[in-house]
Each structure stands twice: as structure tokens, then as C-alpha cells.
Amino acid sequence: MVLIALLTLLGCRDSVRIYEIPNGYEGWVLVTYDSRCVTSTTSKNGTEISVKNNGTACATEKPAPKSFYRRFYYVNANGQRVRELRATGWGxxxxxxxxxxxxxxxxxxxxxGREDVFKRSYESATMQK
Structure with missing residues (x-):
């Protein structure tokens, strides 16, 4: 039983995607998967993807569909994590x-960004179409 749990934990490490976002950034983020990318690294915690100040990022390998766990953090200029960002339901x-x-x-x-900022952004994009 312990062996199964250990193997599961070790295997899950590669399925964790950690997005490091510049502190205070609000807006859309676009991550492109390309084998030539240099802004993602693999650590003991999973694949870390650094988002640039313009909201773009690049990762070397695509995640398997629906098989990865995502974590999002604001990071300061030194790359230190400031706080975790959560995906939740409305309100x-x-x-x-x-x-x-x-x-x-x-x-x-x-x-x-905050829910109200997202709603304004989404409504603005919809009205432009």
C-alpha cells in the first residue's frame, strides 16, 4: 500500500503545472507549447512556467489532456512567490x-484578476465582435 502511494506521488510530480505570474499582473495570459521554449523548467514540484510582463509564456511540452494539476502564483521581481492565486466559482x-x-x-x-475585472474584460471583448 505504501509503495503504491509512493509511486503515485512520484508519477504525479510531472503532471503539476506551476504558473509564475508577475506580481500585480491583471489580464489574459497565453501559454504556447513549443519544444524550442526556454521559459519553463522542471523541478521536484513539477513544471514551472514563467509568465512575462506582457502576459505571454512558453513551455517545452504540452500537458496530457486533463491530466495535470495547475497552481498559480504571483512572483516578485526576484522570482520569489508572493502568494497563490485561486480559481474559484463566481462570488x-x-x-x-x-x-x-x-x-x-x-x-x-x-x-x-478579480472577478469584476474579468467580467469587464470579457464584456468588452464580446462587444468588439
């Missing part, structure tokens, strides 16, 4: 919204 204080990916899995997109 629960979440700061990660509208996660989606392309059919081929080549891109992953989400919004960072």
Missing part, C-alpha cells in the same frame, strides 16, 4: 478565470 474571490486550450493543445489561455 468566491477567485483570481483565475476562463481557462481554455486549443483543440490540438498547442496553446493554453486564462485570465488573471
Amino acid at each position: 468566491r474571490g477567485g483570481e483565475i478565470w476562463n481557462e481554455s486550450s486549443t483543440v490540438d493543445g498547442g496553446e493554453y489561455r486564462f485570465f488573471v
